[in-house]
Amino acid sequence: xxxGLPDEIATVRVDAFKKxxxxxxxxxxxxxxxxxxxxxxxxxxxxxxxxxLARERIGTYAARGAIQPLDACVAKEGxxxxxxxxxxxxxxxxxxxxxxxxxxxxxIVLLVNNKAAKDAGVAPQDxxxxxxxxxxxxxxxxxxxxxxxxxxxxFYPKLPEFxxxxxxxxxxxxxxxxxxxxxxGDPKVAEALEYGDRLVRSQGGWTRxxxxxxxxxxxxxxxxxAKDQVGAMLTxxxxxxxxxxxxxDADITVLPFKDRQGRPVNNVGGxxxxxxxxxxxxxxxxxxxxxxxxxDTWVAAARARADKxxxxxxxxxxxxxxxxxxxxxxxxxxxxxxGHKAYDDAVTVIRSVQEAGFVVPQSGAAAEFxxxxxxxxxxxxxxxxxxxxSLRQAQxxxxxxxxxxxxx
Amino acid sequence: MRRxxxxxxxxYVFVLPWLAGLLVFQLGPMVASLVLSLTDYxxxxxxxxxxxxxYTRMAEDPKVARAIGNTVLYTALHVxxxxxxxxxxxxxxxxxxxxxxxxxxxxxYLPSMTPYVAVGVLFLFLLNGQAGMVNQFLALFGVSxxxxxxxxxxxxxxxVVMSLWNLGTTTIILFAALRNVPRELSEAAMIDxxxxxxxxxxxxxxxxSSALFFVVIINTITSLQMFDQVYTMYFSxxxxxxxxxxxxxxxxxxxxxxxxxxLHMGYASALAWVLFVVIALITLVQxxxxxxxxxxxxxEHA
Numbered sequence: 001x002x003x004g005l006p007d008e009i010a011t012v013r014v015d016a017f018k019k020x021x022x023x024x025x026x027x028x029x030x031x032x033x034x035x036x037x038x039x040x041x042x043x044x045x046x047x048x049x050x051x052x053l054a055r056e057r058i059g060t061y062a063a064r065g066a067i068q069p070l071d072a073c074v075a076k077e078g079x080x081x082x083x084x085x086x087x088x089x090x091x092x093x094x095x096x097x098x099x100x101x102x103x104x105x106x107x108i109v110l111l112v113n114n115k116a117a118k119d120a121g122v123a124p125q126d127x128x129x130x131x132x133x134x135x136x137x138x139x140x141x142x143x144x145x146x147x148x149x150x151x152x153x154x155f156y157p158k159l160p161e162f163x164x165x166x167x168x169x170x171x172x173x174x175x176x177x178x179x180x181x182x183x184x185g186d187p188k189v190a191e192a193l194e195y196g197d198r199l200v201r202s203q204g205g206w207t208r209x210x211x212x213x214x215x216x217x218x219x220x221x222x223x224x225x226a227k228d229q230v231g232a233m234l235t236x237x238x239x240x241x242x243x244x245x246x247x248x249d250a251d252i253t254v255l256p257f258k259d260r261q262g263r264p265v266n267n268v269g270g271x272x273x274x275x276x277x278x279x280x281x282x283x284x285x286x287x288x289x290x291x292x293x294x295x296d297t298w299v300a301a302a303r304a305r306a307d308k309x310x311x312x313x314x315x316x317x318x319x320x321x322x323x324x325x326x327x328x329x330x331x332x333x334x335x336x337x338x339g340h341k342a343y344d345d346a347v348t349v350i351r352s353v354q355e356a357g358f359v360v361p362q363s364g365a366a367a368e369f370x371x372x373x374x375x376x377x378x379x380x381x382x383x384x385x386x387x388x389x390s391l392r393q394a395q396x397x398x399x400x401x402x403x404x405x406x407x408x
Numbered sequence: 409m410r411r412x413x414x415x416x417x418x419x420y421v422f423v424l425p426w427l428a429g430l431l432v433f434q435l436g437p438m439v440a441s442l443v444l445s446l447t448d449y450x451x452x453x454x455x456x457x458x459x460x461x462x463y464t465r466m467a468e469d470p471k472v473a474r475a476i477g478n479t480v481l482y483t484a485l486h487v488x489x490x491x492x493x494x495x496x497x498x499x500x501x502x503x504x505x506x507x508x509x510x511x512x513x514x515x516x517y518l519p520s521m522t523p524y525v526a527v528g529v530l531f532l533f534l535l536n537g538q539a540g541m542v543n544q545f546l547a548l549f550g551v552s553x554x555x556x557x558x559x560x561x562x563x564x565x566x567x568v569v570m571s572l573w574n575l576g577t578t579t580i581i582l583f584a585a586l587r588n589v590p591r592e593l594s595e596a597a598m599i600d601x602x603x604x605x606x607x608x609x610x611x612x613x614x615x616x617s618s619a620l621f622f623v624v625i626i627n628t629i630t631s632l633q634m635f636d637q638v639y640t641m642y643f644s645x646x647x648x649x650x651x652x653x654x655x656x657x658x659x660x661x662x663x664x665x666x667x668x669x670x671l672h673m674g675y676a677s678a679l680a681w682v683l684f685v686v687i688a689l690i691t692l693v694q695x696x697x698x699x700x701x702x703x704x705x706x707x708e709h710a
Contacts, residue, residue: 035668035669036668036669039451039452039668039671040451042451042452043451043452064450064452064671065452065453066452147552148552149538150538206558207537207555207558207559208537208538208555208558210555210558211536211537211538211539211540211555211557211558212538212539214532214536214538214557214558215536215538215539277452367669367670368670382560384560
């Protein structure tokens with residue numbers, strides 16, 4: 001459940017499992033993860049054996065007992081958990097136990113539209129997000145508004161979604177490492193949100209800009225970079241990967257997002273495999289999870305992707321897995337320079353920010369926590385509340401939810 | 409025991425499938441939800457009795473107040489608008505005769521064939537403040553349109569605009585009623601020197617008042633239960649949800665969130681029961697008031 005077979009990255013790994021365990025019948029209920037369907041299945045006592053979902057949800061489900069710990073599975077099958085990136089490991093653990101195994105490892109980078117930078121009189125590679133005043137000035141210069149109509153979003157800070165990243169760039173965490181104490185009330189978080197809000201306000205205001213970005217199609221040939229609709233934006237690397245397929249000659253530059261001290265910051269995420277409570281074949285589920293996330297399987301999948309893109313004459317920027325050991329092989333042996341400098345440089349940048357990856361610590365109230373800070377940021381962007389008071393409210397809401405959840 | 413006549417017995421046999429369906433799929437779940445509304449239930453662990461906690465919590469929940477406010481405001485805007493526009497359409501249809509009539513009747517009903525989810529997605533595009541056709545149209549008259557889909561002050565207005573897409577059923581009902589207005593009455597009034605407006609006011613409206621009354625009740629109930637389109641537009645994904653805040657939070661949407669997103673099944677059941685009681689009350693009031701305003705031909709008039 002939650003998984004699909006849209007491409008070779010999926011099919012190659014599924015075939016690897018079928019070959020290794022011919023006795024196990026695999027039935028994939030394709031389609032996006034649907035919380036309602038999942039929880040109803042668990043409640044009815046008839047869940048799928050294994051489910052594929054976003055890692056940030058794990059804490060909530062673990063605390064509710066909807067998914068089971070995998071410690072026994074890890075021990076029995078000898079899953080090499082040490083191969084996973086540390087941030088990915090942290091995100092699939094709750095209360096000191098493994099509850100999932102990570103799939104992809106999505107990094108956040110700064111994607112620059114070179115034309116917009118040049119229009120603003122700046123060399124794209126000189127853009128540096130550590131200087132907030134300069135960044136605000138650049139955002140304003142790159143944005144184009146005429147008569148209330150947005151023509152180009154100068155710098156899209158990707159708020160409210162990326163608030164944890166902005167907080168980190170300002171040197172603040174939003175939740176303590178043990179997942180028990182909310183830090184949303186930290187003045188540094190408010191400062192980051194205030195800055196982001198100022199960026200948005202100076203470029204035309206949230207309601208207009210949001211309506212504008214709602215029209216974007218990041219994954220098609222008519223993406224906002226091809227259409228010169230955005231100057232620069234923070235985004236997960238998979239947008240770059242998709243653009244490599246659709247717009248190989250795009251005039252773009254990929255840069256690390258730097259904190260105010262000039263160090264790269266990167267809020268990582270991705271999906272994961274979990275075993276629901278009441279799964280009928282936990283052993284097979286465990287083997288499935290092991291196969292899907294193992295270094296060898298990933299390498300085979302990445303090779304298939306590289307071959308396919310090569311055959312189609314398309315650029316391949318590689319497959320960014322949660323498995324560091326697999327990535328070593330993928331990026332030293334499989335991904336070769338494509339001759340498209342923008343994308344070849346992008347690979348180097350994405351690889352370089354991976355080790356700076358951090359996650360918001362897992363908690364039993366992960367869903368409520370996320371909703372509270374997103375609401376808080378939205379209130380500010382809509383001009384309904386000041387950053388400090390809005391985040392203070394979120395601090396109270398989240399602390400109550402954290403105190404209520406799990407930890408019994 | 410009195411023996412049933414054979415026809416009566418057969419009638420019961422034929423009604424039986426429906427009765428069984430009513431018990432299993434309607435009354436059963438309703439009773440179950442009434443019981444659940446008195447418990448704390450998260451689907452995974454078994455229900456825990458909580459008395460009237462869920463109901464007292466509703467009274468204190470600011471989101472419930474917000475959702476009720478949005479829903480009532482929407483209903484107050486949608487119902488009169490929908491009926492006036494549908495009546496206008498029905499009057500136009502009533503004028504079209506000959507071979508074209510069938511075509512027009514079909515065309516007028518077509519929008520109602522669009523699934524609600526598709527309507528929601530469609531209007532998300534049409535109403536988009538930057539690229540939508542609604543604002544492009546307004547721009548022709550030099551009006552700079554609002555950000556319908558992202559500005560909380562305009563979201564509800566946008567939803568009302570969208571709701572006027574599905575008027576087919578109301579139009580058809582009113583049209584059928586108009587067809588039944590006897591021509592003689594209108595002609596008699598004309599001979600007495602009544603103008604078009606007077607004839608409409610004094611003859612047509614009273615003659616279709618029972619149909620009007622019926623569509624008022626039906627539209628009120630469906631407005632209070634508004635869900636599909638709004639959910640598709642503003643609540644289908646996490647990004648959509650956080651962008652809209654509470655501006656598009658309708659009562660049933662909140663109920664759905666409580667039930668299936670936060671797994672507060674007991675609380676959601678309580679919300680459902682309050683809605684049921686409110687709708688029953690509103691309908692009762694409308695029937696009482698309507699009885700005085702509606703003209704029924706079959707009744708004795710002194």
